[in-house]
Amino acid sequence: MIATDSKPSYREMITGDRFYYGVEVVTTRGLSPPGSPGDLAALAGSLLGDPRVGWISVTDNPGGAPMLPPDWLAGLLPDKRGRIVVHLTCKDLNRNGLEAAAWRYASEGFDNVLALTGDYPTTGFHGQANPVFDLDSTGLVSLLRSMNDGLKIPGRRGGVEVLPQTNFFIGCAVSPFKLHEHELVPQYLKLIRKIAAGTQWVIPQLGYDMRKFHEVKLVLASRGLEVPVIGNVYLLSKVVAKLFHSGKLAGCVVSDGLLEQAEKYGGGADKGRVFFQELAAKQLAVFKGLGFAAGYLGGMAKPETFSSIIEKAESFAPDDWREFIREIQFSRPGEFFLFDHDPQTGLSEPARVNREFLRSLERPPKNGEVTLSYRFSRLVHDIAFTENKGLFGLFRRLYSRWEKKPGRLSRFAYWLEKNAKHLAFECQDCGDCSLPDCAYLCPMIACSKHSRNGPCGGSADGRCELGDKTCFWARVYQRMKFYRQSETMFDRPIVFYHPELKHTSSWANRYLDKDHQALDRPNGDGVQQDAPA
């Protein structure tokens, strides 16, 4: 598609051979009147009018705070819609809200969508907003892809209705700047899953270690995936470096080493402006040198600052970026890398997966997550809840009978289930159980975003973005690794929770094919399943 201002569209930029630059625009909480100092339309227009800037990307309530929506801003620049990326996050809208927003984006001509789980809401009118997280980023990617294919819904007069196809160019994020193996590997596995679900381009979250950025490309290459990756750069200042270093901004990492430099240069007469801008320009040069699809700049700066950073990035000698790789390696002590270090380039070695990691896959060490109750849960699942095995058939017959003729026994079975599962898993009685998907940890209680399809990008040092517990998916990974199942932990259909089953027996729903395991199974016609009666 050619954007109406006759410059290449974002899709063409990202899939073409030339290296383009994009800039992030964050909207505001409150009005942005034309001509005011915070006139966002003027800012966006000025960026898109700059020949050095290929596209802009507009955020959706970043940091979990309420802001003007991205398509409001994009709508003020109608002739440039092909060069605008709009973000869509799962924190404030349920699946219907997300689908409605996607139809709106498509109707308005905004096809470039970055699909994200989103930060946990932090603030709102009279207190913190209630988070939604009905879908996660994987589910959202799948929804957008289904809309591209022509969403199939039950027809009004029976049969199937196929809705008009959309043309979304779907992006997703990945968070490589994780300290531990049990945080990082699930991130990469989820990325692969999101690509299988329909992601067409990828942007890593923020960090200042070029080896880690490069690893994302290596992971994709190792799976034979040729998906464009965009290099992400945030223009630091002393204050922002401190904020990223504190871990309070989900997924953004500044190490002790970089903070030291930020404080040193930030204390100078120019407040570190030259240092920070040069750092950003060097990162962009490395992305270009390494064959990333494009470079993306964010930060609190005027359009002319972004322009001069891009100009600087373009002004380096052709091979300077190789030296910059070594300069910009602000990892943290003990940080896990999936590939071995190549001392020649300063990057990871393409064909050499971390040997220690490979050994640990062969002989997984015991870890604190492999408890007696976990082992017991696996055994029970094997005997009683695995289709065509053990007692499954017997229970299916029993629950079928109880469904036709409910009575004291079926009520007792539900009471027993509720109490036993509450005791063992802190079960919240959601009725659509994902314990087997999540190594017998309950996502409704142990993950702040109730994510059933892999980790969000928010964990820091193995802890949840909210700081109150170990990241749920880091725990799931450790459990599965012990049973040599970590590498295939996401090799299953995407889980869509069925809220209509809340406060009903999850055991009955399993045996009677009412839960996600049955409802989300491909049924031959690809029609979205209706809620069970």
Ligand code: SF4
């Ligand atoms: S996933 Fe649902 S049914 Fe399963 S333990 Fe958690 S709340 Fe209970």
Ligand code: SF4
């Ligand atoms: S537990 Fe992990 S996946 Fe869940 S919200 Fe927290 S950081 Fe994200």
